[in-house]
Amino acid sequence: MTAHPIDLVDTDDPSVEAEAILRRQNARESSARTYARSFPIVPARAQGMTIEGADGRRYLDCLSGAGTLALGHNHPVVTEAVRRTIDSGAPLHVLDLATPQKDDFTEALFATLPSAFADHARVHFCGPAGTDAVEAALKLTQTATGRRGMLAFTGAYHGMTTGALAVTGSVAVKEPVAGIAADVTRLPYPYDYRCPFGVGGERGAELSATYVERLIDDPSGGVTPPAAMILEVVQGEGGVVPAPDAWLRRMRRITAERRIPLIVDEVQTGAGRTGAFWAVEHSGIVPDVMVMSKAIGGSLPLAVLVYHEDYDDWLPGAHTGTFRGNTLAMATGAATLRHIAREGLTERAAVVGALMMERLSQARAALPVIGDVRGRGLMIGVELVDPEGVPDSRGALPPAPRLAAEVRAACLERGLIVELGGRHDSTVRLLPPLTITDEQAETVLDRLTDALAAVTAPRLAGRPA
DSSP states (O other), X not given: OOOOGGGOOOOSOHHHHXXXXXXXXXXXXXXTOOHHHHOOOOEEEEEBTEEEETTSOEEEESSHHHHTOTTOBTOHHHHHHHHHHHHHTOOSBOTTOOOHHHHHHHHHHHHHSOHHHHTTEEEEEOOSSHHHHHHHHHHHHHHHHOOOOEEEETTOOOOSSHHHHHHOOOSTTTTTSTTTTTTEEEEOOOOSTTOTTSOOHHHHHHHHHHHHHHHHHOTTSXXXXXXXXEEOSEETTTTSEEOOHHHHHHHHHHHXXXXXXXXXXXXXXXXXXXXXXXXXXXXXXXXXXXXEOGGGGTTSOOOEEEEEGGGOOOOTTSSOOTTSOBHHHHHHHHHHHHHHHHTTHHHHHHHHHHHHHHHHHHHTTTOTTEEEEEEETTEEEEEEBXXXXXXXXXXXXXXXXXXXXXXXXXXHHTTEEOEEESGGGOEEEEOOOTTOOHHHHHHHHXXXXXXXXXXXXXXXXXXXX
């Protein structure tokens, strides 16, 4: 068999081999790849928060698999669970049959849930991605209510399959797919810095809630009785925008009074990320459905739907999939959930996250390109703006997506992996593992602020003092 020309690499230089791997990826993988474009590195080894590339360079990983790696890379709790499961001879794939590992994971998961929810809950194991669990949630509530429409929010991200994409807010990913947003009513999410009503704060959140309630009740508002409302407690891909607790309680009241199921997407916020085990705990709301994935698998693919037993109306096979029985992920997931609870990592996330946000907020004086710092726990967003731009009525400056991309690249040069999100991809997102040390947190902030200063210095050089 003749090798492709780009396969012919004969060198002992790891940098050359890494470049060859990147060339092969560029030649063979689809144009839809994303992170590989932002981070032209070849991870070869990883431990904790540190990734080592094939070329020997090391990076602090503040992306954590988009929040999947709650304990960082190759945590001993996770690797031991993998070895133990493999050594036991357990079947690694059994569709949705019962196994000791599945039962143990279910016990571990339910032990973390608010008792008011867990005491009347059912669990459904979905395909391995969060988007499949969102699809299941939509189908579940449509089946239970006999309705079709969905209420979803601006800035939302729920996945890339058809139903999940329909309730996602991003226009760019939906434009090429005709009719993708059918039967979805888009509602204003309370975004303080760029308030849809131009007022922000408590008043902005109050207007959002009032708008939602009146629109649903308006017989000429164009909204037919919906099958569900779906929301994120903190919008991750939407720019790390946290919803006020009072607003969330209002959404719960509005939906409960009208018998509209409330779906909360905890794919990225779950398993301690926001400083509570589940983000709904901050407000005290009890949803009808919770969508979970990412960190619950302990770094391996796993997604589940947990919902109130009253909605368990679908028939056998109503939502199925070949890879719902990932035994290894259930074992690593159970070990991870218990470790987070046992070691108090949710409380740790709250404390370290608050300290990181405080230092970033203080940096705004010296770095006027920082428009806003926000988040919850170890889910932090730094929105970058054009300090020379014209502010809106709320005082928010125009987003700076090109600058944000330059900052991301400058961070990578300094050994820090961060990703962007939000409107116009102008928000730097920090999603470090819950195991981040104080020293690592300081290093992350040092590298980020240094990158910000280096990128913005030429732009600010001509500004008057």
